[in-house]
Amino acid sequence: MSTSTSRIQRTPEGWRARGIANLHSHAFQRAMAGMAERQTNPEDSFWTWRETMYRFAARFDPDTLRAVAAQLYAEMLEAGYTSVCEFHYLHHAPDGRPYADPAAMSRALVAAARDAGIRLTLLPVLYMTGGFDGRALGERQKRFGHDVDAYLRLFESLHAGQDDSLRVGCALHSLRAVPADAVREVIAALPGDARLHVHIAEQLGEVQDCLAIRGARPVEWLLANTDVDARWTLVHATHLTPEETRGIAASGATVAICPTTEANLGDGLFPLRAYLDAGGAWGIGSDSHISVSPVEELRWLEYGQRLVTHHRNIAVRAGSTSVGETLLHDVAASGARSTGFDADGDHIVLDAAAPILAGATDDDVADRWIFSGNRNLVREVVVGGERVVIDGHHRDRDAIALRYARAIDALL
Ligand SMILES: [Zn+2]
Secondary structure, eight states, X not given: OOOTTTSOEEETTEEEEEOEEEEEEOGGGGGGTTSSOSOSSTTOXXXXXXXXXXXXXXXXXXXXXXXXXXXXXXXXXXXXXXXXXXXEOOOSOTXXXXXXXXXXXXXXXXXXXXXXXXXXXXEEEEOOOSSTTOOOOOGGGGGGOOOHHHHHHHHHHHHTTOBTTEEEOEEEOOTTTSOHHHHHHHHHHSOTTOOEEEEESOSHHHHHHHHHHHSSOHHHHHHHHSOOOTTEEEEEOOSOOHHHHHHHHHHTOEEEEOHHHHHHTTOOOOOHHHHHHTXXXXXXXXXXXXXXXXHHHHHHHHHXXXXXXXXXXXXXXXXBOOHHHHHHHHHHHHHHHHHSOOOTTOEEEEOTTSGGGTTOOTTTHHHHHHHSOSSOOEEEEEETTEEEEXXXXXXXXXXHHHHHHHHHHHHO
């Protein structure tokens, strides 16, 4: 395992590490974090959570979305994320009609990323149907929807605006939301370098419906019917057979694992050990943003595996016995592939004076960072040569928080 690019280095300012790519985000959900934790019924699940999320999603406009996303992105930077893949489906006005500028909500996210100074991989989402049977979108899903032609117009108008801090890729919401022929049509129309992200096999109900209607499990279907390769990021991929696990690894795709959200929603546990054995690429996403911390994502990724296997120190690869080092190596190795950014210069500096790092060495600093304490150790963050976090504070923390508080007042 090459650790030269991912190892944390001692410098005069502190411990210097690579910035972390956040591979999966729905920014608007930051505003409802912590507000869906009351039992409405003993059968509460992802599907009942989704009802709450839909009610919330109906309230946003471009201004509130920008304010909420800027707060989220500033929090991400303070936590050590330097780029984010925004899986964006809140496209139209609440009644489903496009805004005068059909890209108004997308542009709000681009503006928010610039407000905060984070690199953004914007992934406008194609969302067409309410289920594998091809049923129309429900009332509350209407603001998410496009036909293929309108979607490609949106994609092209955004793609034309790419620059050093903005990449535009394509997201298919899920196989239940995009019919098979539309999947093929959209992929064929995309530029060759466009990243493709898709939610897949997050829920058992989704696996069962796909089997019943398409005659194959979601990942099985995707691998058989599209050319999945290194441009692809499969989000969640929670419920896999051993063949599917090996198939994703062999394809070169990245899996975006979102451990805190998957735990919060009761999704299930990704088969990490088998996937590492197959040589698979993976990264992390904060998804619903009930937590905005790469430390917590990585810690719980490993802890989930320990809880079910009754063993310790699961996520290691040949070349390192350190779990922290392996986790950081893998997220660094997949970042550029999934985001489209080659941003080697982006970095973070951990506080060398923090008691938890007292006496740390090159060999144990990664494990100490990921596996001890709850204080954020990120002191400084540099993106594209600019210091956006100084002494643990985002440079515009107060102004962004004020706009966020006003937006929350409007939303609630
Ligand atoms: Zn998601």
